[in-house]
Structures are given as C-alpha cells and as structure tokens.
Amino acid sequence: MTTLLSAAPLFDQHDQHDLLTTIRSGVRTRECLVVAEWAAVVRWAEAHVVTSPEHAATVRDGVIDTGVPIAGDGAPLISDHHLSELVAALGRSPNAGRAFVGRVVECAWRLPKVYAAVAAGRLAPWRAERISDLTRPLNAEATAFVDGALHDVTSCTWAQVERLVEEAVARHDPVAAEARRQRAADRRRLDVDPPDAAGTVRVHGLLDPGDGHDLEEAVRRRAALLGRLGNDAPLDVRRSIAVGEIARQDLTLDLEARDDDGRTVRVPGREVVLNVHLTGDPDNPVARWEEGACPISADQVHEWLRLTGASVVVRPVVDLAEHVPVDSYEIPERLRTRVELRDHSCRFPHCTTRTDRCDLDHATPHRDGGPTCPCNLASSKYTLASCLVYRAPSSRADYPPLSDKRNDGWALPRRHVVRGHRLHTLQP
Known part of the structure; x- marks a missing residue:
C-alpha cells in the first residue's frame, strides 16, 4: 500500500485564497533567489578573468573538449582552473555547471539588455539562458540585434526565438547564412521504407519549404475531398490515402503531351x-x-x-493603429486580420498560442458599450467574459487601449488580479 505524504497540516487553516497567495509569494521568492544567484555568478566571473585562451574555460561535449570558450566572441575568458570551485558551489555537474556559467556570462556581457531584464524581473532566467545558447556562436552585430529584439519579450514561443536568431544571422552575417542554407538544401531527401509486418510503409524526408507547403496543401485538399465523397475514415488515414492518389495521378500524366495547337503543355508555376x-x-x-x-x-x-x-x-501596408469600428457585435474578417497582425500571441497571462488559433472577444463587453474595433478586441484561447478569466472590470479605466500592447489585467475567481504578459511586435 502506498502512503501519500501530504503537507496539508501546514495549511489546514488556509482557505483557497490564502493558498494561492502563499504559492504566489513562494514563486516571487524563488525568482528573486535565482536573480541573486545570477548577480553573484557575474561578480565571481569578473574576479576570475584570464587573458590566455589556453587557461580559459571551454565548452565540453561529453568527454570531448571542444576548445570553444563558454561564452561568445567579446565576452571575457573565464579561468578554467577556478571554475570547478564555482560549479561545486552551485551544486551542478561539471558539464552542466560550466554550461550554466557560460550562459550567464553570455547574457551579462553580450546580451546586456537581456541581462538587465532578468535583473529587473521582467524576463525569466530560463528564457534568457535559452536565448544565450543560440547567440553564443553569433558575431557581435547579430548578437546585438537579438538583444535589442528579445530583451523585453515575454510571450514569444521558442520557435519564434529561433526564427529571430536566423534572421539576425541573415542580416548581419549573410555569408554564413547562405552557407547554412546551402548545407540545409544539400540534406534534402525523401525516403519510402519497405513495408513492415503490419502492411504499412513509413515515409519521411526533408523538403524545401516551398515544396513542403505545396505538398501539404495538395494532401489537405485531397483528404478533404475524400471526406466529401463519402470516405468516413479518420483525417489522418484520409491524408495517407491522399498521398497515394496524388502519386497514382502523376503516373497517368504524359509529361511530353502537346495541346491541340501543337504547343508543349506547361505545368503551372508556384x-x-x-x-x-x-x-x-x-x-x-x-x-x-x-x-x-x-x-x-x-x-x-x-x-x-x-x-x-x-x-x-x-500587398499594401496596414496601419495597425487606425481605428476602424463597426456597428455589429460580430467581428468581420478584416478586423480579425488587423488583430492577428498586431498581436502575435494569446493575451492570457503566460500563454504563447498564436493569435490565428485563438478566438477574438471584446475587452470591454459589447453590451456595456465596448466598440467592435481592433482597439477593444483581444485574442485568447479563453472567453474574455467567462467566469474563468476576464479583463479586470474595476481597473478597466486604468488600462490603455489594447493597441498599446501594455499589460492587461485579468481577474480570477479567487479575487486575484494578475497581469498579462507584454506583447512585443518583432520587426519584419
């Protein structure tokens, strides 16, 4: 029989509101301790800088010493001899400890705006660490571009961060970006494995983005057509059938055929x-x-x-600050498009779901006089007016229009009002 150890006696006099308050207080305390740890590591690093690369701490890949400094070009070289003492004090393994110190040094010296955001409590340290992992191999110009774009971003998904780093390389190191693109293009392939014992075949590969987009569109359309024609198989099954049908259709094409006028038939371009x-x-x-x-x-x-x-x-440029209200409660597609261009993610605190996958609702309810205008529309996976989450009515007048991209107030059922994350539009 398994005994469940419970900390309930510690909180037996707490109601639900008190429990949430205790949890939130603990989160803030933990965040402050992590920031203090970062500051101490930076101060330690300042006192253990070396000038010789032979004595500098380097990145370890398993048991292999890569010879690459733990932070990028422009960051100080940290003494490898003294690093083990710091790693032991941090309670980390040797490889994980030197990687952590390298990330902190990368942020403090090469990503000063990111580091300042961490110190001010605006950016989670784990997010800054992941950003530093990507910027370490970049040159100074590309790193500065990432620092300026991401230092105050709290709502980007990890995929968006990676794309921004790719953009930084393309902007500030085009030779390396083109070489990377060519290397990726040379790895393109498509494999069709032999049938397995269950009578199925695994297909996998790596395609050009345009080819992949066209393939997805073709498979999606054919799978939808099969459903309309009476095939009641699940969507995934219909997609697999669609691939076979597209292949068989290609086998029936006479690619050398000519039309009635004797001209060569051309396949339409993308x-x-x-x-x-x-x-x-x-x-x-x-x-x-x-x-x-x-x-x-x-x-x-x-x-x-x-x-x-x-x-x-x-397409013409859309002025996202323009007010274009309509009289109806229903939100027309053109207003949805404006909100999707303005907000890249859900407005709910800490949610990073893309706006085009969310619902739109009025921040100030339509029945209370809220206009159907982009300045009063917010994207959320949740209904803004539901009992779960909504914009705090008591402080609605204290908040700017949604187009200002500042924090929104969300009222929770347990009398808590929380701040939404800041929305930061990345430059194209």
Missing part, C-alpha cells in the same frame, strides 16, 4: 505571395514568409521566383 514591409533599409536581405511563419533569405526568394510561371503579389 505562386509566391510576399507580404512586403517597407523599411528605410533598401539592403535588408531578409524576407518573411507568412505561411511558414519564418524568415527566409533573399536568395531563397529569388530561387522560388525563377520557377516557370511564378508571380508576385504585393
């Missing part, structure tokens, strides 16, 4: 839709692919446009 953001930098080498939600290099765009029949659609 349509590349570019959302063009006008900036003051005409030499900006980075584009943003909306469907892929990631930055791409100008060379990649040129390669796509060289395909036969490719076309470009240039």
Whole structure:
C-alpha cells in the first residue's frame, strides 16, 4: 500500500485564497533567489578573468573538449582552473555547471539588455539562458540585434526565438547564412521504407519549404475531398490515402503531351505571395514568409521566383493603429486580420498560442458599450467574459487601449488580479 505524504497540516487553516497567495509569494521568492544567484555568478566571473585562451574555460561535449570558450566572441575568458570551485558551489555537474556559467556570462556581457531584464524581473532566467545558447556562436552585430529584439519579450514561443536568431544571422552575417542554407538544401531527401509486418510503409524526408507547403496543401485538399465523397475514415488515414492518389495521378500524366495547337503543355508555376514591409533599409536581405511563419533569405526568394510561371503579389501596408469600428457585435474578417497582425500571441497571462488559433472577444463587453474595433478586441484561447478569466472590470479605466500592447489585467475567481504578459511586435 502506498502512503501519500501530504503537507496539508501546514495549511489546514488556509482557505483557497490564502493558498494561492502563499504559492504566489513562494514563486516571487524563488525568482528573486535565482536573480541573486545570477548577480553573484557575474561578480565571481569578473574576479576570475584570464587573458590566455589556453587557461580559459571551454565548452565540453561529453568527454570531448571542444576548445570553444563558454561564452561568445567579446565576452571575457573565464579561468578554467577556478571554475570547478564555482560549479561545486552551485551544486551542478561539471558539464552542466560550466554550461550554466557560460550562459550567464553570455547574457551579462553580450546580451546586456537581456541581462538587465532578468535583473529587473521582467524576463525569466530560463528564457534568457535559452536565448544565450543560440547567440553564443553569433558575431557581435547579430548578437546585438537579438538583444535589442528579445530583451523585453515575454510571450514569444521558442520557435519564434529561433526564427529571430536566423534572421539576425541573415542580416548581419549573410555569408554564413547562405552557407547554412546551402548545407540545409544539400540534406534534402525523401525516403519510402519497405513495408513492415503490419502492411504499412513509413515515409519521411526533408523538403524545401516551398515544396513542403505545396505538398501539404495538395494532401489537405485531397483528404478533404475524400471526406466529401463519402470516405468516413479518420483525417489522418484520409491524408495517407491522399498521398497515394496524388502519386497514382502523376503516373497517368504524359509529361511530353502537346495541346491541340501543337504547343508543349506547361505545368503551372508556384505562386509566391510576399507580404512586403517597407523599411528605410533598401539592403535588408531578409524576407518573411507568412505561411511558414519564418524568415527566409533573399536568395531563397529569388530561387522560388525563377520557377516557370511564378508571380508576385504585393500587398499594401496596414496601419495597425487606425481605428476602424463597426456597428455589429460580430467581428468581420478584416478586423480579425488587423488583430492577428498586431498581436502575435494569446493575451492570457503566460500563454504563447498564436493569435490565428485563438478566438477574438471584446475587452470591454459589447453590451456595456465596448466598440467592435481592433482597439477593444483581444485574442485568447479563453472567453474574455467567462467566469474563468476576464479583463479586470474595476481597473478597466486604468488600462490603455489594447493597441498599446501594455499589460492587461485579468481577474480570477479567487479575487486575484494578475497581469498579462507584454506583447512585443518583432520587426519584419
């Protein structure tokens, strides 16, 4: 029989509100202790700087010494001889300890804005550590770009952070970015394994982003068509059937056929839709692919446009600060688009769900006079007016319009009002 050890006697006189208050107080205390630990590590590092690379602490990959300093170019070299003492005091393993110290040093010297945000309690230390892991191999210009863009970001997903680092490399080290793109392109492949004992075949590979997008669209459309034609199999099964049907359809094509006029039949080219953001930098080498939600290099765009029949659609810039209210309660698609362009994630505290996957609702309820306008619309996985979470009515007048991207107040059922995360629009 398993005995469940409980700390209930410690809180037997606490109601639900008191328990939440205790938990929140503990979270703040823990965060303060972590920030204090960071400050102590930085002070220790300042006292143990060496000038010779032979005596500097380096990154370890298992039992292999890579010879790479624990922090990026421009950060001080830390004494390897004294580092073991600090790692022991931190209670970490040798490899994990030197990696942690390297991240803190990277933030303190190469990401000063990120470090200041950690010290002020605006940015979680674990998030800063993950950012520093990505910036360590970057040059100083690319690192400064990441520092300026992410130092006050609390709502980005990890995928968005990685994309921003890719953009920084493309902007400030284009030669390395193009070499990385070419290496990735050389790894493209598509494998169809032999049938297994269950009578199924595993397909896996690595494709060009444009090819992957086209394949996904074709499979999605064919799977939906199969459903409309009466195939009641689950969607995943219909998608697998769709791949086979697309392949069989290709086998029936006479690629050398000519039309009635004797002209060669051409396969329509891909349509590349570019959302063009006008900036003051005409030499900006980075584009943003909306469907892929990631930055791409100008060379990649040129390669796509060289395909036969490719076309470009240039869309006008949308003024996201413009007020365009409508009289109805229903939110038209054009207003939803504005909110999706303004807010990159859900407004609920600490939620990073993309806006296009959330519902929209009125921050000030429509029945209370709240307009159906982007300045009063917020994206959330939860209903703003529900009993679970909503914008705090008692302090609604103290908050700016949602278009200002400041923190929103959310009232919880247990009489707690919490602050939402700041929304930070990354530059295209």
